[in-house]
Structures are given as C-alpha cells and as structure tokens.
Amino acid sequence: MKKTIIIFLGMVSTLGFAQKKELKKAEKLFASGDTAGANAMLNDNASLFEAADEKTTASYQFLQAKIAQATQDFQTAMDMYTALKDDSRLKAGVAEQLQKLQNELVNAAIEDNEKEDYMASATKLFMAYQINPENGKDYLYYAASNSVNGQFYDKALEYYFLLKEIKYTGVTTKYLVTEVATNEELEVTEVEFNIYKKSKDYINPREEVSESKYPEIVKNIALIYAQQGKNEEAIAAVQEARNESPDDLNLILTEADLYIKLGEKEKFKELIGIAIEQDPNNANLYFNLGVVNNELGEKEAARSFYEKAIALDPKFESAYLNLVSLILEGESAIVEEMNSLGTTRADNVRYEILKKSRESLYTECIPILRGLIEKVGNQEAIKTLMNIYGTLGDTEGYKEMKALQE
Numbered sequence: 001m002k003k004t005i006i007i008f009l010g011m012v013s014t015l016g017f018a019q020k021k022e023l024k025k026a027e028k029l030f031a032s033g034d035t036a037g038a039n040a041m042l043n044d045n046a047s048l049f050e051a052a053d054e055k056t057t058a059s060y061q062f063l064q065a066k067i068a069q070a071t072q073d074f075q076t077a078m079d080m081y082t083a084l085k086d087d088s089r090l091k092a093g094v095a096e097q098l099q100k101l102q103n104e105l106v107n108a109a110i111e112d113n114e115k116e117d118y119m120a121s122a123t124k125l126f127m128a129y130q131i132n133p134e135n136g137k138d139y140l141y142y143a144a145s146n147s148v149n150g151q152f153y154d155k156a157l158e159y160y161f162l163l164k165e166i167k168y169t170g171v172t173t174k175y176l177v178t179e180v181a182t183n184e185e186l187e188v189t190e191v192e193f194n195i196y197k198k199s200k201d202y203i204n205p206r207e208e209v210s211e212s213k214y215p216e217i218v219k220n221i222a223l224i225y226a227q228q229g230k231n232e233e234a235i236a237a238v239q240e241a242r243n244e245s246p247d248d249l250n251l252i253l254t255e256a257d258l259y260i261k262l263g264e265k266e267k268f269k270e271l272i273g274i275a276i277e278q279d280p281n282n283a284n285l286y287f288n289l290g291v292v293n294n295e296l297g298e299k300e301a302a303r304s305f306y307e308k309a310i311a312l313d314p315k316f317e318s319a320y321l322n323l324v325s326l327i328l329e330g331e332s333a334i335v336e337e338m339n340s341l342g343t344t345r346a347d348n349v350r351y352e353i354l355k356k357s358r359e360s361l362y363t364e365c366i367p368i369l370r371g372l373i374e375k376v377g378n379q380e381a382i383k384t385l386m387n388i389y390g391t392l393g394d395t396e397g398y399k400e401m402k403a404l405q406e
Helices: 002-031 035-044 054-070 074-084 091-114 118-131 137-149 153-165 190-196 214-227 231-244 249-261 265-278 283-295 299-312 317-340 345-376 379-392 395-405
Strands: 173-179 184-188 202-209
Touching: 002 035, 002 054, 035 054, 054 074, 054 091, 074 091, 074 118, 091 118, 091 137, 118 137, 118 153, 137 153, 137 214, 153 214, 173 190, 184 190, 190 202, 214 231, 214 249, 231 249, 249 265, 265 283, 283 299, 283 317, 299 317, 317 345, 317 379, 345 379, 379 395
Parallel strands: none
Antiparallel strands: 173 184, 173 202
C-alpha cells in the first residue's frame, strides 16, 4: 500500500512539472511576440492542464486572457480577467492588464467611430466602462451617444438609464492662468494651478466649470421615446427630472423643446415664458417665442419678441431676417389684389393705394436690414435690400448694395 502511494505521488509530481514546463514555454513565446505560437502550445496541451492545481490553472487562464487581448478578442479577455481579479497571486498583474485593456478598448472604439461603425464603438466603450465603473463614466456617456448616432435606440436607452441611475453629470473643471511673459492664457493641471497662482510669472488664475450633461441625458431619453412614438413616456421622463430640479433652466428648455417637437406650441410658449423669468436677458429665448407666436398667427407678439431679441443681441442675424420676413408677409396679399385689378378709374386709384402700401412695407424693412448689414455684413440682408431698392427705384441704394455684394 505504501509503495502504491509513493508511485501515485510521483505521477502527480511529474504531471505538475510537465504542466509548468509547457506553461513556461508558452509564456516565453508570448513574451517574444509569438502570440500564435503561444496559443498553439496551450491548445496542443489543453488536456494536460485539465487536471492542473488551482495555482497552475489560474496562471494558464491568465495567459489565455492575455492572448485573447492581443488578438482583440476583448470580451473573452475581459471575462477571464474578471474571473481572476480576486486571485491574490495574480491581482496586481490582472489589474495592470485590465488597465491596458481599457485603453485598447477606447482606442479601438475611436477607430470604429471614425469608420462610422457606431454599434461596435458603443459596445467597446461600454466594456471600457464595465472594467472600472468609477473612472469610466465618461465611456458610458459616449457609448450612449454612439448608439444614438447609429440609431440603436433601445441600446441607447439602456445606457442613458444607467447614466441617469448613477446621476452622471460629466462636469469638468478647467484650470487656466495667463503667462505674464507672453500674455497667453494656458490650461494647466490642478496641481500646477495651485502653484502658478502664487507665482509672479502668472496672472488671472481662473477656474472654468463645464455645464452638467444630466439635462442632455434626460432630454435624449425623452427624445428617443418621442422618436419611438412613446409620447407619454417622453413627457414623463422630462417631468420626472424637473420634479427633482424644478428651477433648472436646461431642463425647462428640454421640456419646451420636446413640446415643440410634439407640435404643442402653446405648452412651448408657457415653458419659454418660465425660462425667460429665470434668464430675462437671453435673446435666443425671445427669438424662439417670436418663431412660435408667428406660427400661431400672433404676428404682433412675434414682432415684439424679434425686436426684443435684437435689442438684447444686436448681432442676432436670424432675428433681423425673421422680423423682415414677418413684415413682408403682408406683401403677397397686396400683390395678389394688385394683379386682380382691371383698368377702370376706380381700379387705377385702388392700384396706387396698394402700391403705396407695398412700398411702405419695403421702407419699413430698410432700417432693419441696414442695421444688420452694419453689424455683421450679412449677404442675405444685402441681397434683400438690393431688391427692395430696385423695386422702389432707389438707384443710389441699389448701387450701394450691389457694390457690397460684389
């Protein structure tokens, strides 16, 4: 009996030696860059490792994971590393490989994105997030964005709901200083910032905090629902967020944007009004109110909002052009009536009245267009004013605009 045990132990020892020997050979091949050779050696000796002890099995699987990573079988590599990350003997090595894997996934995702393979890019970015959810939240955000770009809306919703659950904001802080010698503003690290702001070589230290992406996430959830025809879910999504932050201007605008997409213009007007109460100097808000009021047939209100937008932002090109377009809307009815008139004396009298009404519309537009041209030199304004001067018979004005156009 004792002899049998000694022989059995000897067989186990020999087997263990063979396993380690083949594993070392495969590891050397992999280290030399011969990934295919290392993989072939492991496959050829697969049966040898079936009876390996826990330590050898872990080392064997670790090498398999590195081979999978090297051949860009990222999912297999990640799954195997995840299974091994609590092994005390391999913990440091696995952590290092996972960090490398995360970087490789992100780089591969960027390449996929450049090729417009948005689904592949999103999948890799989500894996990068899974490797380290704490420092990989940005990857989850871009995975969601790429899913939208590829029109994979169900997957985008999955990612956006994860972002919403972890209350991702994506807020970053830039640290800026101005170098005295060059008068150039530089972006620096937080550590450098704390040093430079005490130095006489740098002035105007300032921090620039980016806006939160949370409202955008909520907005995209709502818009995807709207895209899918799930309007109730869309409204519920944005209203849920507003319940948490009722005074958040971006969320108010998100809800307003959703209502305009759903064709509910009165609700849009109401929300933009609330937004204006919070941000009364926002020219864009008044412009949007002008657009919607015009579409609802409330011309006087639309005009006042366009004029307010211009007063707040004298270079707001669209506000000028929309105001001119609004004024000239009255021209079509005048021209239609002029064309319908006959040649009687009464018709001729009416024609002259209509002609003056049309000319007064043009005259009203002249200072608006000239104001825009003086501020930004808008080509559309120059062309429109040139046509107006031509119609009014103002040769000097026409020549002036033609010269500007050329």
